[in-house]
Amino acid sequence: MEINPNYILEDCPICRGSGMVVHEGGWNVQVECTDCSAHTVYVEYANNDEKMKAEEQVVTLWNLGKVIKSEAGE
Numbered sequence: 449m450e451i452n453p454n455y456i457l458e459d460c461p462i463c464r465g466s467g468m469v470v471h472e473g474g475w476n477v478q479v480e481c482t483d484c485s486a487h488t489v490y491v492e493y494a495n496n497d498e499k500m501k502a503e504e505q506v507v508t509l510w511n512l513g514k515v516i517k518s519e520a521g522e
C-alpha cells in the first residue's frame with residue numbers, strides 16, 4: 449500500500465483518536481476515525497494524480513475539523 453508522505457494526519461477533532469485515510473472502490477477517499485467513526489466527505493478521483501490531490505483534500509478537511517459525526521454512536 450502506497451503512503452503519501454506529503455501530509456500529516458492530526459488527531460480526531462471529535463475524540464482525539466487516530467485518523468485513517470480510507471480508499472473505497474478505487475475511486476474515492478475519505479479520512480475516518482478509527483475510534484468514533486467520525487469521517488470527512490468522500491472525494492472522488494479518476495487517476496493517480498487526482499488520487500493524491502483527493503487524499504490531500506480530505507486530510508486538509510480532517511485537520512481543519514470539518515468532519516461528520518457518526519450517527520450510530522452510543
Ligand SMILES: [Zn+2]
Pocket residue numbers: 460461462463464465466481482483484485486
Ligand atoms: Zn474520533
